[in-house]
Structure formats: C-alpha cells, structure tokens
Amino acid sequence: MTSLLNPDTSADSMPAPPPAGRPPAVDRFRTQSRRRLARADLLGAVGWLSGVAAVALWLADGGASGFSSFAGTMTALGIVAGLIGMDLVLLMLLLAARIPVVDNAIGHDRALEIHKSLGKPALYLLLAHGLFVAIGYGAAEGLDPLSESISLWINVPDMWLAFVSMALFIAVVVTSLVAVRRKFPYEFWYVVHLLTYAAVGTAIPHQFSVGGLFAEGTWQRWYWLALCIGTGLALAWFRVYQPLAASFRHQLTVSRVVRVSPDVFSIEMTGRNLERLSGAGGRFFLWRFLAPGQWWQSHPFSLSAEPVPGDRNRPGKLRITVRNLGEGSARLARIRPGTKVAIEGPYGLFSTAARSRDDVVMIGAGIGITPLRSLLETTPFEPGHATVLIRGHDESELFLGQEIMALCQARGVTLFHLLGPRSHGDHAWLPRDVAQAGFGLHSYVQGIADADVYVCGPSPWAASVIRDVELAGVPAEQLHYERFDW
Amino acid sequence: MRIRAALATAVASAGILLAGWQSGAHIAETGAATTTSLSSSATSGGTSSGGGTNTGSPSSGTGSSSGTSTGSTTAATFDGTQVQTRFGTVQVRVTIQDGKITEVTPLQLTDAERKSAQISSRAAPVLRSEVLQAQSANVQTIGGATVTSDAYLTSLQAALDAANF
Numbered sequence: 001m002t003s004l005l006n007p008d009t010s011a012d013s014m015p016a017p018p019p020a021g022r023p024p025a026v027d028r029f030r031t032q033s034r035r036r037l038a039r040a041d042l043l044g045a046v047g048w049l050s051g052v053a054a055v056a057l058w059l060a061d062g063g064a065s066g067f068s069s070f071a072g073t074m075t076a077l078g079i080v081a082g083l084i085g086m087d088l089v090l091l092m093l094l095l096a097a098r099i100p101v102v103d104n105a106i107g108h109d110r111a112l113e114i115h116k117s118l119g120k121p122a123l124y125l126l127l128a129h130g131l132f133v134a135i136g137y138g139a140a141e142g143l144d145p146l147s148e149s150i151s152l153w154i155n156v157p158d159m160w161l162a163f164v165s166m167a168l169f170i171a172v173v174v175t176s177l178v179a180v181r182r183k184f185p186y187e188f189w190y191v192v193h194l195l196t197y198a199a200v201g202t203a204i205p206h207q208f209s210v211g212g213l214f215a216e217g218t219w220q221r222w223y224w225l226a227l228c229i230g231t232g233l234a235l236a237w238f239r240v241y242q243p244l245a246a247s248f249r250h251q252l253t254v255s256r257v258v259r260v261s262p263d264v265f266s267i268e269m270t271g272r273n274l275e276r277l278s279g280a281g282g283r284f285f286l287w288r289f290l291a292p293g294q295w296w297q298s299h300p301f302s303l304s305a306e307p308v309p310g311d312r313n314r315p316g317k318l319r320i321t322v323r324n325l326g327e328g329s330a331r332l333a334r335i336r337p338g339t340k341v342a343i344e345g346p347y348g349l350f351s352t353a354a355r356s357r358d359d360v361v362m363i364g365a366g367i368g369i370t371p372l373r374s375l376l377e378t379t380p381f382e383p384g385h386a387t388v389l390i391r392g393h394d395e396s397e398l399f400l401g402q403e404i405m406a407l408c409q410a411r412g413v414t415l416f417h418l419l420g421p422r423s424h425g426d427h428a429w430l431p432r433d434v435a436q437a438g439f440g441l442h443s444y445v446q447g448i449a450d451a452d453v454y455v456c457g458p459s460p461w462a463a464s465v466i467r468d469v470e471l472a473g474v475p476a477e478q479l480h481y482e483r484f485d486w
Numbered sequence: 487m488r489i490r491a492a493l494a495t496a497v498a499s500a501g502i503l504l505a506g507w508q509s510g511a512h513i514a515e516t517g518a519a520t521t522t523s524l525s526s527s528a529t530s531g532g533t534s535s536g537g538g539t540n541t542g543s544p545s546s547g548t549g550s551s552s553g554t555s556t557g558s559t560t561a562a563t564f565d566g567t568q569v570q571t572r573f574g575t576v577q578v579r580v581t582i583q584d585g586k587i588t589e590v591t592p593l594q595l596t597d598a599e600r601k602s603a604q605i606s607s608r609a610a611p612v613l614r615s616e617v618l619q620a621q622s623a624n625v626q627t628i629g630g631a632t633v634t635s636d637a638y639l640t641s642l643q644a645a646l647d648a649a650n651f
Binding site: 037041042044045048049052053055056057058059060061062063064065141155156157158209210212215216217 | 491503510511570573631
C-alpha cells in the first residue's frame with residue numbers, strides 16, 4: 001500500500017484503500033469488551049481489598065485490644081489511619097505508573113481520575129495518623145500531643161523523616177489542587193509532584209523501625225515490604241525503563257513539519273521497528289523533542305495517522321498533528337527536521353481495544369478530529385456500519401478533513417460536516433442553525449444505542465456531546481472519550 | 487464497578503477482616519492481661535518517662551548497687567532506671583567485675599502487647615552481646631525495636647553512671 005506519509009505524496013493526498021482485514025468475527029468486540037470490563041472490576045476489587053488487607057494486618061496482630069483504654073484507642077485509630085493512608089498512597093503511585101494492565105482495562109484518563117480522587121483522602125488519613133498517634137502515645141506517657149511530637153522528633157530514630165514526609169505530602173496535595181495548579185506553570189506543579197517520591201521515601205523508614213506491626217520476623221513485614229518494593233519496581237520499570245527502551249528501539253527523528261492551517265501543523269517522524277506500534281492510531285504518546293530549550297518539556301499528543309512500518313528501502317513513518325495552544329506548542333512549529341524524539345507510550349484506550357460493538361460512531365471537534373482520523377484508518381467495521389461527525393466553525397477548522405473524507409469514501413463511512421457558529425442550551429455541541437432547526441444526534445445516526453461512540457474534542461463541547469449520547473441510550477461501556485485539553 | 491463485582495468485593499473484604507480479627511483475637515486477650523499487670527508495676531517509685539529515649543540521668547532511689555566478693559575479684563551489680571515507654575517499662579541490671587561489664591540482665595522489658603514482648607525477647611540478647619563487646623551503652627539500636635533498644639540503653643547508661651563506670 002502507499003503511505004500517506006510517503007515523502008513523494010503530500011499530506012492531504014488520497015489514501016489507498018486500507019488492507020482488507022478479516023471480517024469481524026461474530027461478537028468479537030462484545031467478548032473483548034466483556035473481558036475488559038471484567039479486568040477493570042478485578043483491578044477495582046484488588047484496590048479495595050488492599051485497603052482492607054492493611055486493616056486486617058493490624059487486626060491479626062491483636063490491634064483490636066488497644067481499644068480498652070483512651071490512649072490505646074487513639075493510638076489504634078492513628079495506626080489504622082496510617083495503614084490505609086499509606087495503602088492509598090501506594091495505589092496512587094501504581095495508578096500513575098502507566099502499567100499496561102491498568103491502561104488496557106480502564107484507560108489512562110480514568111486511571112488519573114482515580115489517582116486524583118484519592119489524593120485528598122490519603123492526605124486526611126495521614127494527617128489523622130500523625131494527630132491520633134501523638135495523642136495516643138502522649139496519653140500513654142502523660143504528655144500533651146505537642147510535647148509528645150517533639151519528643152518523637154528528637155528522640156526516636158527515623159521519626160524526623162516521618163515529619164518531613166508529612167510536610168512534603170501536604171505540599172504535594174495542596175499544589176495539586178486544581179485551583180492552585182492554575183496559578184503555577186505546569187512545570188512547577190510537575191516538579192512539586194516529583195516530591196511525592198521524596199515524601200513516600202521518607203515515610204517508609206519509620207513504618208518499619210518504630211511501629212511494632214512491621215517488626216523483623218513478622219509476616220506483616222514481608223507483606224508490606226513486598227507492597228512498597230513492588231510499587232517502586234513498577235514505577236522504575238514502566239515510567240523509566242520502558243520509555244527509554246521505546247525511545248532507543250524506535251529512534252524517532254523529525255522528518256518534516258507540515259502546516260495544516262494557520263495554527264495547526266503536522267510533525268512527521270521516521271523511525272525503526274514501527275510495526276511494534278501498529279494499532280496505536282488514536283492512542284497518545286508523550287513526546288520529548290531533543291532540541292535545545294525543548295528537551296525538558298514533554299507533550300501529550302495522539303497519533304493522527306496509523307504508524308507505517310518501514311522496509312529495507314525506507315524507514316517507518318509516524319505522524320502527530322498539533323494545534324498551537326501554548327507557548328510550548330508554538331515552539332514545536334519551528335522544530336527542525338533531524339531532531340531526535342524520545343517517546344513514552346502508547347497510552348490510553350482511544351483505540352480498537354475499547355471496541356464493544358460492530359458499529360462505530362465518531363464525533364470530533366477542532367484538534368480532536370485528528371485522533372479520530374487515525375482510528376478511522378484501522379479500526380475494523382463493515383462498510384455502512386460507521387458514521388463520522390466532525391465539527392468546526394468553518395471548513396478550515398476541519399483539520400485533516402480531506403484525509404478523513406478520503407478514508408470515509410474508501411471504507412464506506414457516512415460523514416457529516418457540522419459547520420457554523422455554536423449554539424447554546426441543550427445541544428450546544430451542534431451548530432446553531434442545525435440545533436434551531438430541531439435536528440439532533442438521532443438525525444445523523446440511526447441505531448447509536450448499539451454502536452461504539454468515540455468522542456474527542458474540547459471538554460465543554462465533549463460534555464455536551466456525551467449528554468446527548470447518553471440520552472440516546474448508549475451505555476457507559478460503549479462511550480469512549482478522550483480528554484484533549486490537558 | 488458493576489454490582490456483582492462490588493458485592494463480591496464486599497464479601498471478600500468481610501472475609502479478610504474476619505480472618506484478621508480471628509487470628510488476632512487470642513493475642514488481644516493475652517495483651518489485655520499483660521497490660522493490667524504492667525500498670526501495677528509501673529506505679530513503683532523512681533521512674534523516668536520519655537518518648538522512648540531519655541537523657542539517662544538516674545532518678546532518685548534507683549541506681550541501687552550491691553557488691554559480692556568472689557575470691558580476689560569483686561563483682562558488683564547496679565540497677566538502671568526504670569524507663570517508661572508506650573510499650574511498657576524497661577529496666578536492666580549490669581554486673582561489673584574488674585572494671586569490665588561482664589553481664590547485663592533485663593529486669594523488665596517492654597511487654598505491653600504480645601508484639602512488644604516478641605520484640606524484646608529478640609532485641610535483648612543482641613543488645614546484651616553488643617554492650618559486652620563495646621563495653622559501653624554506646625551501641626546501635628535494633629531495627630524494628632527502636633523504642634525498646636533506646637529504653638534498654640538508657641537504663642543501662644543510668645546503671646553505668648551509678649557505678650561510675
């Protein structure tokens with residue numbers, strides 16, 4: 001087949017028909033979806049049970065006997081809070097570790113959502129741990145909690161580290177709160193977030209040396225050690241080793257930058273072993289362009305075309321399409337051909353792996369059209385079983401619109417261009433004249449309730465789409481949404 | 487999470503908690519018993535308290551000593567202060583013969599809970615041999631038994647001070 005990214009054809013040339021894949025087996029996607037949801041449930045259960053197990057460790061150690069006195073009760077509450085808090089912190093790290101099992105089951109977006117939602121509970125539990133243990137220990141020794149804290153700080157080895165850890169945790173959570181995040185540049189927030197590792201690292205010694213629960217020779221110690229070491233290894237493997245390995249394996253180099261519209265451009269790259277990335281169309285990578293002033297920034301962008309494996313005569317090709325949103329992406333427009341690129345990924349469930357039905361509906365707006373473009377290229381469906389709706393203020397905002405039209409013609413896809421000024425109210429995702437004329441989702445797509453719906457675009461717009469899609473009776477497991485403004 | 491999975495998780499959680507509680511129940515009983523016996527002994531005079539460690543100055547009335555003559559050499563024993571920790575009271579007796587520490591005997595060790603007793607029984611022999619080797623209370627604390635170790639060494643230091651060692 002000829003490639004879209006072939007240097008001798010322009011980016012908006014007609015693509016060849018996609019390779020005739022085997023026809024989708026009956027219920028292939030239903031089975032895939034059922035398995036994926038079962039994996040997601042299993043992961044959720046493991047998460048909950050790890051918290052329960054933390055309490056059980058303490059119960060098995062006779063912890064419940066502490067409730068016989070005031071001091072004992074306070075200490076017991078403090079210990080339980082600390083155990084669950086630490087368990088949540090480890091879960092948060094695992095959710096952010098980009099582990100393929102997690103990514104394939106719930107997707108990167110959802111993993112980070114859960115990660116975020118655990119932040120505050122974890123902090124409150126750790127604060128409660130410090131407070132209750134200080135009260136409990138203090139009461140046992142006839143000291144007020146403050147003096148007890150000072151005494152712990154000064155006299156008990158590893159405890160000063162625990163206090164440092166607490167301060168770091170507070171700093172990390174406070175800077176992570178959305179309101180605060182908006183006031184600081186992303187990089188500042190990111191560096192503060194790295195302090196999490198310091199916070200966890202300084203919290204660990206006192207768990208093993210001061211608390212009796214994890215004393216040497218107990219099975220609880222082994223369990224907790226395995227949990228901490230396992231989390232550390234997962235982070236090192238999936239966030240450090242794998243990205244380095246992928247960057248070396250693929251040796252990506254910018255081959256050219258093509259302007260798609262005044263503020264949108266495609267970056268094309270050549271690389272090796274790209275057959276290993278087949279099926280990644282629609283998923284995203286974190287891209288790091290190794291040029292002066294650039295290398296320290298990584299950008300999350302989805303592929304806007306399925307990777308093209310190379311052969312003996314020419315290297316493989318990869319393409320992303322980027323909108324000039326921030327200062328960072330503006331500099332990307334001036335990136336030089338020949339620049340080496342380090343990658344992390346692919347991540348996310350915006351791919352065939354999320355399919356659950358034979359029919360497909362894709363709805364995109366703005367730069368969110370471009371991941372749909374690569375998904376449209378490869379995800380299997382029969383002619384006549386796919387519908388694409390792309391939204392823009394005018395034709396020039398339908399980025400890669402020509403390519404999408406060509407793909408739709410080649411694969412038998414119904415394509416709608418939704419153009420014009422935005423409307424307000426219930427169907428804000430539609431152009432104003434369309435919404436006023438009383439048209440809705442049902443006017444474009446029949447049988448959407450039995451289709452996979454992929455939505456990609458700016459958050460407020462996507463929220464409006466998702467509302468209508470849900471009203472049309474599409475269950476959650478058939479709705480696939482990629483955030484595109486982070 | 488779907489309802490069936492949530493129910494399964496809830497049942498599994500209850501099972502894990504019950505198993506943990508069951509295996510900890512007998513410990514809870516013995517723990518409660520030792521706590522009671524300890525509270526009576528802790529009221530005896532001349533105790534010092536602190537968050538595990540203590541500056542080690544002997545309180546009034548402790549640091550008692552007794553000497554026994556055996557042949558040409560003199561062995562003297564000195565009792566250290568009672569150091570209170572949240573895991574129980576710790577007190578050691580040191581035997582000094584010919585200007586050397588020849589023996590350290592624990593009179594009381596942390597035993598507030600089964601775990602503390604377990605820790606003590608493991609830490610005490612290690613501390614004893616370290617002390618005998620170093621000939622001072624200036625030795626490393628035992629990992630996982632910091633509170634006990636510190637109290638042990640504090641009491642020991644008090645005994646050594648009393649012996650003018």
